[in-house]
Amino acid sequence: MPFTEADARTSLSAACEEAGIGIGSADLIRIGSNAVFRVDSNVIGRVAPDLQGWDNAERQIQVARWLE
Structure with missing residues (x-):
């Protein structure tokens, strides 16, 4: 099943x-x-099609917060 914008x-x-x-x-x-969506000027939303990348997503968030 394709991953759609909707x-x-x-x-x-x-x-x-x-x-x-x-x-x-x-x-x-x-x-x-x-x-990847720009929700507003301060928020970017990233949506994956399934939970397979959960660990990687958490790691990326931790790095982004550290860099902030």
């Missing part, structure tokens, strides 16, 4: 709602193995 937006919307972030009109930056 699927990614549904997941992004649910994640933003859970985090208390308004999704507004998130702009799709790219879609490939993951979908």
Whole structure:
């Protein structure tokens, strides 16, 4: 089953709602193995098609926070 922008937006919307972030009109930056959205000027949302990359995603978030 192909990974579509609509699927990614549904997941992004649910994640933003859970985090208390308004999704507004998130702009799709790219879609490939993951979908990347600009939610607002301070938030980028990355949506994977499944949970296989969970460990890698957590590591990338930790590095981004460290760099911040």
